[in-house]
Amino acid sequence: MDIDSALISESPENEFTFIEKLKIPGLAIVILIVFLTFLFYFLDIEASYDPENLSFFLNLIFIGMPSVIIAFVALRSFLKSGAWPVLWMGIGTLSFGLSTLISSFLIGKAPVNDIITLHNLIIFFASLLYFLGAFFMINRVNQMESKSGRRNVILQVYLGSLIFILFITVISVQGFLPPFFIQGEGGTTIRHIVLGLTAFLFWAASFIILKQYFRTNSIFIYWYGLGLLLISLGIMGILLESSMGTPLSWLGRGAQLLGGVYLIIATMVIVKEARTRNIAADEALSSFFSLKKSNLEQLLKNVSDAIIITDSNLHIIGWNKAAEDIYGWKAEEVLGKPEMEFLETKYPHNMNQSHLLKDLNLKDSWNAEVIQKRKNNEDINILTSISSLKDEKDNFNGTIAINRDITLRKKAEEKAEKQARELARSNAELENFAYVASHDLREPLRMITSFLQLLKQRYDDKLDEDAHEFIEFAVDGAKRLDDMITDLLEYSRVTSQKRDFVPVNCEKILEETLILLKVPIDENNVIITHDPLPTVLGDDKLMVQVFQNLLSNSIKYRGLENPKIHISVKKENKSYIFSVKDNGIGMDPKHLKRIFTIFQRLHKRDEYEGTGIGLSIVQKIVHQFGGEIWVESEPGKGSTFYFTVPDN
Ligand code: ADP
Numbered sequence: 001m002d003i004d005s006a007l008i009s010e011s012p013e014n015e016f017t018f019i020e021k022l023k024i025p026g027l028a029i030v031i032l033i034v035f036l037t038f039l040f041y042f043l044d045i046e047a048s049y050d051p052e053n054l055s056f057f058l059n060l061i062f063i064g065m066p067s068v069i070i071a072f073v074a075l076r077s078f079l080k081s082g083a084w085p086v087l088w089m090g091i092g093t094l095s096f097g098l099s100t101l102i103s104s105f106l107i108g109k110a111p112v113n114d115i116i117t118l119h120n121l122i123i124f125f126a127s128l129l130y131f132l133g134a135f136f137m138i139n140r141v142n143q144m145e146s147k148s149g150r151r152n153v154i155l156q157v158y159l160g161s162l163i164f165i166l167f168i169t170v171i172s173v174q175g176f177l178p179p180f181f182i183q184g185e186g187g188t189t190i191r192h193i194v195l196g197l198t199a200f201l202f203w204a205a206s207f208i209i210l211k212q213y214f215r216t217n218s219i220f221i222y223w224y225g226l227g228l229l230l231i232s233l234g235i236m237g238i239l240l241e242s243s244m245g246t247p248l249s250w251l252g253r254g255a256q257l258l259g260g261v262y263l264i265i266a267t268m269v270i271v272k273e274a275r276t277r278n279i280a281a282d283e284a285l286s287s288f289f290s291l292k293k294s295n296l297e298q299l300l301k302n303v304s305d306a307i308i309i310t311d312s313n314l315h316i317i318g319w320n321k322a323a324e325d326i327y328g329w330k331a332e333e334v335l336g337k338p339e340m341e342f343l344e345t346k347y348p349h350n351m352n353q354s355h356l357l358k359d360l361n362l363k364d365s366w367n368a369e370v371i372q373k374r375k376n377n378e379d380i381n382i383l384t385s386i387s388s389l390k391d392e393k394d395n396f397n398g399t400i401a402i403n404r405d406i407t408l409r410k411k412a413e414e415k416a417e418k419q420a421r422e423l424a425r426s427n428a429e430l431e432n433f434a435y436v437a438s439h440d441l442r443e444p445l446r447m448i449t450s451f452l453q454l455l456k457q458r459y460d461d462k463l464d465e466d467a468h469e470f471i472e473f474a475v476d477g478a479k480r481l482d483d484m485i486t487d488l489l490e491y492s493r494v495t496s497q498k499r500d501f502v503p504v505n506c507e508k509i510l511e512e513t514l515i516l517l518k519v520p521i522d523e524n525n526v527i528i529t530h531d532p533l534p535t536v537l538g539d540d541k542l543m544v545q546v547f548q549n550l551l552s553n554s555i556k557y558r559g560l561e562n563p564k565i566h567i568s569v570k571k572e573n574k575s576y577i578f579s580v581k582d583n584g585i586g587m588d589p590k591h592l593k594r595i596f597t598i599f600q601r602l603h604k605r606d607e608y609e610g611t612g613i614g615l616s617i618v619q620k621i622v623h624q625f626g627g628e629i630w631v632e633s634e635p636g637k638g639s640t641f642y643f644t645v646p647d648n
Helices: 003-010 015-021 023-043 054-081 084-106 112-139 147-173 189-216 219-240 247-276 281-288 295-302 321-327 353-363 407-458 465-496 506-516 518-524 540-556 614-625
Strands: 306-310 316-319 365-373 379-390 396-405 502-505 527-530 535-538 564-572 575-582 629-633 639-646
Touching (some): 015 023, 015 219, 084 112, 084 147, 219 247, 295 321, 321 379, 353 365, 465 614, 506 518, 518 540, 535 540, 535 614, 540 614, 540 639, 614 639
Antiparallel strands (some): 306 396, 379 396, 502 535
């Protein structure tokens, strides 16, 4: 059976919750040991007890064996994942285990001073490796890509370390090294330096790792970090001891043994993790260092939405790259801290965070547009989608928010809305102005016309020919002005009189229009044909106006032949496209856009009567129906006017 499956199948069912409960006592023990170390140091009790094999057995059970297992799992983990921190942790654990195993084994067989020398040097070596692991962990230089390269590295590092440890052992036992310890007197200066450094490196590694605990909340990291801290304390203890076997010496050894126990607990967490996720222990180990970037992590990193995860106390435990970009806070600044501190949120409709949490309990997810603040205090519009996270027992376990920065979109929308409002207002003003102006202008105009006519009647005989002609021009001008004002009034009425659209039967509309145009149709021998016409949503009167204007133009701008007009309809997408085709004089294609503008004409008044407003009215009506109008024409080849009406 391989070691992973052995670990997996032998682990008890509920150890994880059990380990979870041990968290506080685990920390309490560490604090107690700190206290006792100081106490024993100051009491300086000389009594010593050091039976030959006790230390060896304890070390074998609590440090030696677990170290070998952890080192083996780490080795396999590195092979699979290429994760550097795992490699250094593995070889560090192995060296640490071997240092205690070798030195305990040699008790009674070699001089105490030599044993202490070799032990101290090997754990110094181990501390360097642990520190290297922790350093790689935070600096994210964490993956070796080449698989064959990994095998070579393992061979070199593990073998190299074993040879180094053996070498240290041999030269220590042979007495080639300066003594680190003199029984009864305590450590030498060189020992103090080496052990001091070792304790420091263990402490630094544990510090880095425990800091990661606040980021990841990983229980493995917790025990692993505390384990290293205990080892660091243990080394402090033996650094201060003056004789082996004294209470202080035992406290130091005890702290190291306990460190071993903590590492065993960390290993149990790996096993449990492996079992729940149905993966091998080595894979679980590398995942705890969050070294192998999973697809999910890659995704979190690359999405443009901020993804923010909190624990059940609403402390931030996840903050992706987009969150950094959107809010301006770096992950290191926010992780482990209350979300409230960073995400000051204005909720819609007098909501607040407690409403939201209540809502989340009922609905599992919540979406809204909210306003939050960037680090620089700028407001940002956020489209948020928050879901609650539940544990296996369906208890609230935190939240995950996917937040999209919609500030730019919001600003653009607001600007467009403002422009639309302003446009509507100025249009309304303009329409009102056109209506009032055309209405009121007619009054003085009528006065001018009637007084001119009065002038003509009263002074008929007193005026000469020229004067008569001038009065005629003036009357004609006034009449033209009156026509234009009438048309303008009609034009302004198209939108100033709001109508509700109703179904309009275009067959009937055409019939009505033909009645209105009976005289010009008869006079000009016009032939009008048409496709079956649909019923559309619009307004009867306006639709008559459209047909009347288009048909009367086709008659007015006729050619030499008798006018022939065909009205056809086809349906395209969601609109009806009407066309009115004639065989009239046609138009120069370069003027086709101009004719829909108010008072724009292509012909002089003495050629064709008109004010140039008919097509502008048609266009305005078609727009009001929600459609478009355009024309195709060539001089001498007739014109075809098209307009669309949406089919709702
Ligand atoms: P009006 O007919 O009073 O001049 P309109 O707005 O109805 O005003 O038409 C604008 C101009 O478009 C006309 O002066 C004419 O030059 C041109 N036009 C309109 N309909 C036709 C048509 N069926 N054939 C040729 N030209 C046309």
